[in-house]
Amino acid sequence: MKLLFIQPAQMFRDGRLIKFKQTISYPIGLVTLAGLTPPDVDIVIVNESVDEIDLDMDVDAVCITGYSSQITRGYQLADAFRQRGVTVVMGGIHVSLNPDEAEQHADAILIGEAEGLWPTMVADIRANRLKKRYKLAHFPEMSSPVLPRYDLVDRAKYIQPPSVKSNLIPIQTARGCPHHCDFCSVVQFLGRKFRMKPISHVLKEIEACGSDYLFFSDDNVIGNFDHAREFFKAITPLNVKWMGQFPSTIGRHPELIDMAAKSGCFLLFIGFETIVTESLHEVGKSFNQRQNYHEVIRRILDAGITPFGSFAFGFDHDDPEVFDRTLAFTEETHLPLVSWFILTPLPGTVLYRRLSEQGRIIDRNWHNYDLSRAVFRPAQMTPEELEERYWKAFGDFYSLPKIAKRVRSATTDTTIQTMYAMLSRSMIAHRINPLSGGVLAK
Structure with a gap:
């Protein structure tokens, strides 16, 4: 067959x-x-x-x-x-x-x-x-070993940084999230229970993938602190380089940042979401503490890891000046990389139901739900203004002078930072979100 x-x-x-x-x-x-x-x-x-x-x-x-x-x-x-x-x-x-x-x-x-x-x-x-x-009537446990078939993919079609000898390979170590952010569909799909793969099996996946350049694609690599500590200890001897997603609350646990760095972590993706405290409460992410963002970024940089901040725009408390204020925040904190999104009511989420009930969704063409297009009416801007200000500010962050300034003042390795920044410039010019981007075909 x-x-x-x-x-x-x-x-x-x-x-x-x-x-x-x-x-x-x-x-x-x-x-x-x-x-x-x-x-x-x-x-x-x-x-x-x-x-x-x-x-x-x-x-x-x-x-x-x-x-x-x-x-x-x-x-x-x-x-x-x-x-x-x-x-x-x-x-x-x-x-x-x-x-x-x-x-x-x-x-x-x-x-x-x-x-x-x-x-x-x-x-x-x-x-x-x-x-x-x-x-299934229940969420499956992660105890049964499954080795992904990496051999079925043409790796030449996936970007390889100039200083790295292999592709960035995603490996999932756990599923589920205990939080209930209104805009996120993870809980509806994967549940609130944090389900972990046995560390021994993750080690087999790392060996089988044929790369020492990894992305641990869990929504939260440290969802279970004890498991994270054991995992970081287990991968330290492997001499791999990896990136992953941590919550902004990681600043309360500096020992985990240090263990991650020792185990080969070179980049951490942090979902700050917004610098507007009221917006965090609006979408059920009040565990993010805006006043602690500076300290989180400083601790990550001090550990020799590049922080990669994620922000969304279009919350009801966002006025047109939120973009300039966020740009100023990234300069104050020396944040090397950002990923910006337009708040998107993904179907199946609490946000989608709420905006539908309010009659604010204006576009149900799913291909426009790419996190970079306004598909609803914001509270303090028109959809068109939200998009235009989003792309302008995104382009401002990745302007050549600002990229050069960040590289000159960097305290962490800038190879990946520079490559991603230049890729982002190309994607933003074509209005494609860099996280789903690449080298455009001609």
Whole structure:
């Protein structure tokens, strides 16, 4: 049996596909799904942002997964394959939170995580007995070993920094989040219980991935402090370089920052979200303490790690001057890298329900839910003003003079910082969020 796994491309607002020669976005979901697939099944993985899709490929079934910003294209592909009589199954976070919509485009959908379900679906595809929906009654534990099939991806199509000999490979060590931020769909998809993989298995994944340059893609690498300490101790002898996501509360635990640095951490992605305290309360993230942000950034820099700050704009308490105030904050704190987003009511979230009830959502074209387009009416700006000020301020942060100034004053290694900053300039010019970007195809 032969299966085609597809991660659809994102699209510009006018519907054109966003295509890259190389990208930073590795299809971790597809390689993990391939690892769950019986070994006698032939698998082809296509990441449409860098690969071409052959609609005439002879396959037994097509499996499509994607975020909300990719799902419009996913539905287009699903419809095209089904018109040819090819079986289509769909899954992932958007499908799981919008099953009634998704099943209009698929022969079967998988709701939730694939562990515990996917082998059954494969058997049903083989026996031509697919059910319309597959869903576990509980969140699966992370104790069963699954080795992602990294060998099925052409690594030449993924960006490799000039000083690093391998690609940045994502590895997930845990799932779930105990918080309930209004704008986040993680809790609805993965639950509030923090479920950890055995450290011994993560070490096997690191060995199998063939890279010493890693992204631990958990929503919170230190969701369990004791587990994090043991994990950092375990990977220290491996001499890997890694990045990951920590909460802004990490400043209260300097020993964990030091242990992370010793184990090879070179960059920490921190979800500050906003410098406006009222906005943190507005969306259920009051555990972020605005007054502690300076100290958090200083502690991370002192440990020799590059802090990468994430901020969103469009909260009800955001006025047009919030962009300039945030830029000033990044200069005051010497923040080397930022990722900026427009607040987006992802379908399935509390924020989506609230804005829908208020009649403020103005765009339900999912390909525009890319975290950089205004799809609702903000309280203190027009949608157009929100977008224009967002891109202007984003471009200001990554202007050449400011990049040069930060590099000259840097206290941490600037190789990755400079590469990402220059990549960001290119993406911002084309109005593509850098975190989902790459080297554009001509």
